[in-house]
Amino acid sequence: MEEQNICPWCYTEIVWDEEIGPEKHCPHCENELSGYRTMQIGIDRDEDDREEDWDEKEEAKQDDSYNEDSNEGFRQLNVSWLAAEQTIRQITDSQDEAPECPTCREFMLEAGKQSVTLQPTIHAATGKPVIQSPFETVTYICPSCFQTSTVLGPEARDQMLALLTPKE
Numbered sequence: 001m002e003e004q005n006i007c008p009w010c011y012t013e014i015v016w017d018e019e020i021g022p023e024k025h026c027p028h029c030e031n032e033l034s035g036y037r038t039m040q041i042g043i044d045r046d047e048d049d050r051e052e053d054w055d056e057k058e059e060a061k062q063d064d065s066y067n068e069d070s071n072e073g074f075r076q077l078n079v080s081w082l083a084a085e086q087t088i089r090q091i092t093d094s095q096d097e098a099p100e101c102p103t104c105r106e107f108m109l110e111a112g113k114q115s116v117t118l119q120p121t122i123h124a125a126t127g128k129p130v131i132q133s134p135f136e137t138v139t140y141i142c143p144s145c146f147q148t149s150t151v152l153g154p155e156a157r158d159q160m161l162a163l164l165t166p167k168e
Helices: 045-052 056-067 079-094 154-164
Strands: 002-006 013-017 109-116 135-141 148-152
Touching (some): 148 154
16 A cells, blocks of 8 residues: 655655655655654643733733843834935935945935136147036035045036047
């Protein structure tokens, strides 16, 4: 007579003959069929009885332990930072550009524009500067690591490309 078994790993029905004996490994998934890796969780009747004796004082004590400040385990939740994240998301969504921070890869917030005046360098290869002074830059601040970054403003970019483009 054949006995049937089901593999606890792949749920395949394993049919084996009494003459050969039970399989030690599943022929389909090759996992062991012995029970040494299987956890049996038993519910003792004593534990059920103790749960019935649970009273409101113990429940209140259990609820209060949730509120205790502890420096163990996970980092403490910073409520003000969670509130700021929503505002940061709204600001980055409203910006024309939101560059990534080169340090931590968070989106940066536009802090403002600055007019830069400098003595331009005349390059020998082109015979002219790469940008004319004054020009505008846009400063961005990372809300996560507070790194700042400055990029040319849109008009200054166009001016730079026009000066670098060869005229025919």
